Amino acid sequence: MSDADDDAFIAVTDLTKTFRVRRRSGLLRRTTSEVRAVDGISFTLRRGEMTGFIGPNGAGKSTTVKMLTGILTPSGGRLRVAGVDPWKERTRLVRRIGVVFGQRTTLWWDLPLRDSFGLVRRMYRIPRDRFEENLARCVELLELDGLLDVPVRQLSLGQRMRGDITAALLHDPDVLYLDEPTIGLDVISKARVRRFLARLNAERGTTVLLTTHDLSDIEQLCERVVVIDHGRLMYDGALSGLHEVGQGERTLVVDLERELPPVEGITGARTVRTEGPRQWLAFPASASAAPLVSQLVAAYPVVDLSLREPDIEDVIARMYEGSEGRSPSTDSGRPGVQPQR
Ligand SMILES: Nc1ncnc2c1ncn2[C@@H]1O[C@H](COP(=O)(O)OP(=O)(O)OP(=O)(O)O)[C@@H](O)[C@H]1O
Numbered sequence: 191m192s193d194a195d196d197d198a199f200i201a202v203t204d205l206t207k208t209f210r211v212r213r214r215s216g217l218l219r220r221t222t223s224e225v226r227a228v229d230g231i232s233f234t235l236r237r238g239e240m241t242g243f244i245g246p247n248g249a250g251k252s253t254t255v256k257m258l259t260g261i262l263t264p265s266g267g268r269l270r271v272a273g274v275d276p277w278k279e280r281t282r283l284v285r286r287i288g289v290v291f292g293q294r295t296t297l298w299w300d301l302p303l304r305d306s307f308g309l310v311r312r313m314y315r316i317p318r319d320r321f322e323e324n325l326a327r328c329v330e331l332l333e334l335d336g337l338l339d340v341p342v343r344q345l346s347l348g349q350r351m352r353g354d355i356t357a358a359l360l361h362d363p364d365v366l367y368l369d370e371p372t373i374g375l376d377v378i379s380k381a382r383v384r385r386f387l388a389r390l391n392a393e394r395g396t397t398v399l400l401t402t403h404d405l406s407d408i409e410q411l412c413e414r415v416v417v418i419d420h421g422r423l424m425y426d427g428a429l430s431g432l433h434e435v436g437q438g439e440r441t442l443v444v445d446l447e448r449e450l451p452p453v454e455g456i457t458g459a460r461t462v463r464t465e466g467p468r469q470w471l472a473f474p475a476s477a478s479a480a481p482l483v484s485q486l487v488a489a490y491p492v493v494d495l496s497l498r499e500p501d502i503e504d505v506i507a508r509m510y511e512g513s514e515g516r517s518p519s520t521d522s523g524r525p526g527v528q529p530q531r
Pocket residue numbers: 209210211225226227245246247248249250251252253254
C-alpha cells in the first residue's frame with residue numbers, strides 16, 4: 191500500500207510558525223519581536239475530502255497553506271502531505287499539489303492563456319496526450335472556449351480565475367489548495383467555479399482545502415470545516431455544527447409599504463434594526479425562513495423581502511462569545527466549543 195492510500199492523506203500535528211519582526215522604536219533603536227502566526231494546530235484530511243479552512247484576517251490560514259506547500263518551513267510540529275514532508279521534499283511534492291490564489295495570478299500576464307498553459311506543461315514535464323486531455327476537459331467544464339488566444343491581462347477576473355484553476359490542474363495533482371477562489375466574482379462566475387470544483391472532487395477524488403471568506407462557498411462545497419484564529423484551532427467538524435456552536439443567525443430584510451414601529455409577534459424572529467420602511471429580522475440559521483415569511487406577509491404590508499446569510503466573521507465572533515472565559519483550545523488541541531467529529 192502506498193502512503194497515498196493512508197487514511198490521513200494530509201496530517202498536521204502541533205504545527206507552529208513564528209516570524210521574527212524588527213520594528214523601529216524611537217529614532218535610532220530597533221527592537222525585535224516574535225509573531226506566532228500558527229500556534230500548535232493539528233488536523234488530518236482523508237484522501238478525497240473537500241474541507242473548508244476558514245478564519246478572520248490574520249488568523250494564520252495563508253501561513254499554514256504555505257507550510258503545506260513547502261514554501262515556508264515550520265518552526266515546530268510535524269507535517270505530511272501525500273506521504274511527503276513538504277519542506278524537505280518540495281520538488282517531489284510539487285507534482286502532487288496544485289495551488290490557486292484568488293488575489294494573484296500564476297499565469298503570464300502578457301501571454302495568451304494557451305501559451306501560459308504550454309509553459310506549465312514544460313515546467314511540470316506533462317506528457318503531451320495527458321496535457322491535451324486535461325486541458326480539453328477544463329476548457330469544456332470551465333467554459334474557456336474562445337478565450338485561449340486572449341492575453342491574460344485582457345481577461346475578466348472570473349475568466350482569469352478559471353484560467354488559474356486550469357493551470358493548477360494540468361499536471362493532475364492529488365491535492366488542490368484554493369485561497370479565495372471566488373473573491374470578486376459575479377454570481378454566475380461563482381456558480382461556474384463551484385460546480386467545477388464539486389465535479390473535480392467527485393470524479394477525480396482530488397483532496398481540496400478551500401480557504402474563503404464566503405460562507406456560501408463552504409456551504410455548497412464542504413461538509414467539513416476547520417476554523418483557526420490567532421493561529422489556534424477553534425473548530426474542526428461539520429458546517430452544521432459550526433452554525434450551532436456559533437449560534438449563527440440569518441437575517442430577513444423586509445421592505446414595508448411605509449415606515450412602521452419595529453415588527454413584532456413573528457415567532458422565532460426578532461427585529462434587530464429599522465431604517466425607514468426597511469426592517470431587519472434575525473432568526474436562527476438552522477430554522478426555515480418560510481414560516482416567518484408567511485406570518486410577516488399575513489400581518490404586515492410587505493413590499494419586498496430578501497435573505498442574508500451569516501458571514502464567517504459573524505459566526506466566528508459568536509463562537510468567541512459562546513466560549514468567553516475559556517481558552518480557545520483545550521489540552522487535547524480541540525477547542526472547548528468544538529463538537530465531536
Ligand atoms: N512574513 C511574515 N513576517 C511577519 N509576520 C507575518 C508574515 N506572514 C504573516 N505574518 C503575520 O502572521 C499572522 C498570520 O498571517 P496570515 O497571512 O497567515 O493570516 P491569514 O489568516 O491568511 O489572513 P488573511 O485572511 O488576511 O489572508 C498575521 O499576524 C501576519 O501579520
